[in-house]
Amino acid sequence: MHIKINSIDTNFSTLSDSSSIPKQKTDLNNSELNETNSRRNSNDGTISTNKNVSIYGYDQIKHKKRIRKRESTVSGKRVAYENFTTIDWNHDFAKDRNRRNKVKKRKSLKGRIYLIYDACQSWILVILIGIVTGLLAAFIAISADWISDIKEGHCKSGFYLNRKFCCWGNPGYQCPDWEKWSDFFNIHHQFLKGIVNLFMYTFIACLATFIAAYLVREFAPYSAGSGIPEVKTILGGFVIKKFLGMRTLIMKCIGLSLSVGAGLSVGKEGPLVHVGCCVGNLCSRLFSKFNNNSARLREALSAASAAGVSVAFGAPIGGVLFSLEEVSYYFPMKTLWRSFLSALTGALTLQLMNPFRSGKVVLFQVAYTRIWHIFELPIYILLGIIGGLYGAFFIKMNMKVVKLRKFSWLKKYPIQEVFVVTLITSIISYGFLFLRVSMTQLISNLFRECSELESDFGGLCKKTQIKSTIFMLLIALVLKIIMTIFTFGIRVPAGIFVPSLAVGALIGRIVGILMQLWQESHPDLWIFSSCNPDVQCVTPGVYAFIGAAAALGGVTRMTVSTTVIMFELTGSLSYVLPVMVTVMVSKWIGDAFDKDSIYDALIDLNQYPFLDSKRDYYSDAIVSDIMTKVDNLIVLPAIGLTINDIENILQEYPFQGFPIVNNTYDKLLIGYIGRSELRYTIDQIEDIENVDGTIQCYFTKKSPDAYGIGDPNQQQKFLDLRPWIDSTPYTITPNYKVVKVLELFKKIGLRHVIIVRRGKLVGLLNKKDLLRYLSTLKTE
The missing domain is CATH 1.10.3080.10 (Clc chloride channel)
Structure with missing residues (x-):
């Protein structure tokens, strides 16, 4: 009664084996259990066991198990989403519209008060x-x-x-x-x-x-x-x-x-x-x-x-x-x-x-009193280039380490790995002041001008020790990069924002010190003509600040938010333009190697079904080139399947949904039903005592008797699955462009789209198929 398939799941799991989806029971309220089986339909004799399942001619109901909470909308009822599946955005938006309409129709005083409360819920939350x-x-x-x-x-x-x-x-x-x-x-x-x-x-x-x-x-x-x-x-x-x-x-x-x-x-x-x-x-x-x-x-x-x-x-x-x-x-x-x-x-x-007891909420607030000069702009751009290169290098190397950790024997010893990384980090850091202090304290000191430092932190302001200071900063920079590459991804809570800022601040401070030495050694050069001879011209702390923004932009590929965050940290409006230029250059350089940020790279590595709305793809392919064709689908006929047939399908195939057609010959599309909804109804029926597995199921609006099934002289039993069908799924033709379908998935939030030709089912394209195809484009 059904056609064998290779793939039809509208969603897919990357975190568990897709072939073993757990069969979860769901909850049914006591009030629903008490719905009497006296609700008879005088036209066809159907007895409603509850709001969702009807059996033709069946008089007795007794539930033994708790069943999943149900959801309903105009496009068919839904059960709670299974783990590792994609939500139905359209269904949920329609459900919310229906809820709002019901609330607005309540004209009583209580209803108006509830309407005000309903509007305030979002803000309270x-x-x-x-x-x-x-x-x-x-x-x-x-x-x-x-x-x-x-x-x-x-x-x-x-x-x-x-x-x-x-x-x-x-x-x-x-x-x-x-x-x-x-x-x-x-x-x-x-x-x-x-x-x-x-x-x-x-x-x-x-x-x-x-x-x-x-x-x-x-x-x-x-x-x-x-x-x-x-x-x-x-x-x-x-x-x-x-x-x-x-x-x-x-x-x-x-x-x-x-x-x-x-x-x-x-x-x-x-x-x-x-x-x-x-x-x-x-x-x-x-x-x-x-x-x-x-x-x-x-x-x-x-x-x-x-x-x-x-x-x-x-x-x-x-x-x-x-x-x-x-x-x-x-x-x-x-x-x-x-x-x-x-x-x-x-x-x-x-x-x-006030956890810092400073009256401030920022990690490292500094205020630069001197303005920047036009001759410094090329150096800021250079810092942007370095930040982009660092971001690309870090992402590539960290992904190699994460892959090694994920697909080798190391994954069996996460605690031991954490212990070894901590031991090595502690021993190395203890001997270097720039690494021994916390990273927020390190960044704060690197950002500050010498006049603002309470003490000469690591010799940053001793001009007699410039060479040794630069050497120590270089060592700290190399060690910090290596430690960050191997640390980010171990099995402890860990972020990458502050380590990126620390690396960029170290780079910027080194460049700033060198720039200051150059200006002080050759103050008469024409490029320094805008400097006031009585005021310090170059501020190394500014270069650390700019370098931190560049490194963070190179790793995360963020532009606007990075600029605003750095601006809110310092409060120096005069340096917004250099930060914007540096961050933009950093992103351009990083994108030249790979457009993925560190987070996008981890999403791809873990194969999460994420469709990035910011990515653009170019392809001349049409839907028929990448869809799952009807010959490879499990297709459910509108009438003729028994409870045992559906149970066997659910046990044999771990797919997340099934198209419904009038019959397996014409294949005229009637609708679509999800695996969770089928699982729910079957579990509910199986909880009734003495249920015959040969009970016929039907998905069509026509009466089952119209198909001539069963003995007309005997009362027959039928399971009505019509309430669970999405009778208006999104459909397109086979010659639809893939890039247009991609926009549908992005902007409408589709889980799947059904391909039909003149009403006949010819295939199905789900998010999994689309992502698999897009990954080949990226590889090319």
Whole structure:
């Protein structure tokens, strides 16, 4: 009764074996269980066992199992989305329109009050997301700073205090309350002091990352990494259950504090986007119109990602632009406003918490008092070129390491790998001041002018030690690049924002020092004619700032959001133009090698079904060249299948949906039904006692008797599956251009499109087939 297929799944799983999709039971409310079987249709004798399934002539119902919650729209009823499938954007938007229409039709006072509440739900939600994200960001910042400082000593007045709070009011290192570990153990020999301090530094770092890696492996595997590639995929419509759950959120916050505080070459800023989206997902459960609608949920997640960047950098406008430019797939104007409010609320909450006790929420705020000169523009462009080259190099090398980690024996020992990486990083970092301090402190010192530095950090301002300072910066740069390449991707929460800024700041500071030496050695050159002889002409800290923007742009390929984030960090409007030029050049250079950012590269590596709306493809192919032809499809006839037939199809084929035709000869398209809906109805019928597996199923509007099935002298039993059919699926002709179909998938959010010729089914094109074809274009 059906035609064998090779591929028809409208969605595909890259995170599990697609051939073994779990059969999940779903929930049925008690009120639904109590629906009597007395609801008879006087015309055909159908008895409705509940709102969704009807059996012709069947009188008794008894449910044994709990069944999945159902959803309904005008285009056919739906069950909850399975894991590793794509949401139906059109269905969810239609469902939300129906809900709004029902709310607006309520003319009573209670209905009008509910209408006001319904309109306010979105704003209440984004405010709540911002507040909770800000609180979590403050917790992560305080705990990470404490772990970072506890590696070198402890506070005698309070073990819970980090060095900054312990030494409040005591500038520099003159702090009697802060005790190094060698003094704590009463070690007096100078050599033994160094050994004890190194041991404690390394031991605490390894212990912290071991705990983080263990928590990730045992309790929340999804909390590892930055989470931004998966967030982009989820916002694109893919379903990854538990990725934004409570356990993932808790382990992400704890693990992030441990991994950043341990001194690994990672940052907490990117993972805060994942934290914000976890908060958004959990808070959305409080509001039915978001909890019961996956498309609306993704609007809330877009606002949550903006809040994550806002609290990470103290840059609310940059957070909104980051959500728009980098992670969001569907970003209407209303989402822009909500993202702005969420980012603003998060920044205000962080400001009130004041975790740095500086009255500021930015990581490293500097204010440059001198303007830039036109002769510096070529050097800024050079920094952009270097940043683009670094971005391309880092992505290529890190992907090689990630592939080695993913497809070799290393994947069996994630905790051991984390321990080894931490051990090597700690031993190397302890001997270099530029690597021993936290990366935020390193970047802050590299950005600052010499007059703003509380002390001469690493000899940056000693002109008598210029050569040795440049040499130490070069060593720190090389080591930082190597450590970042091998660290990003290990099984702990880790981000790439701050390491990229640190690498760029080191490059920029070196270039700035060399530029300053050149100008001071040859002040009479014509290119320096615009310099005031009584004022310092070249500021090395500015070059570090520009270089950091270039490196971040080269790795992430962001332009507008990077510029705004850097501007919000410094507040120096006069340097917006150099940053814009540098970031744009960095993107151009990086795109010349590969247009993928580090997040896009990880999406491709993990084979997530993400259709990037920013990519352009050129092809002369037509749909018939890449579609799955009808001879290779499982096609369900409108009448003639039994419950046993459908059960066998579901067990034998792991595909996510099936076209429905009038019969297997004419193949006139009637509609489309998803696997989840079939699974739901079959499970529901199987829960009824004494059900005959030979009960006929029908998908057509015609009465089953019209087909002459069964003995007309006996009452027959039929399973009505019409409510679950999408009777108006998107259809196109076989000669449709692939590039046009691509626009349909991008802008409408299709899961699949059915190809027909004069109403007859000829094939099916799903997102999987389209992505597979686009990957061949990229290879070419």
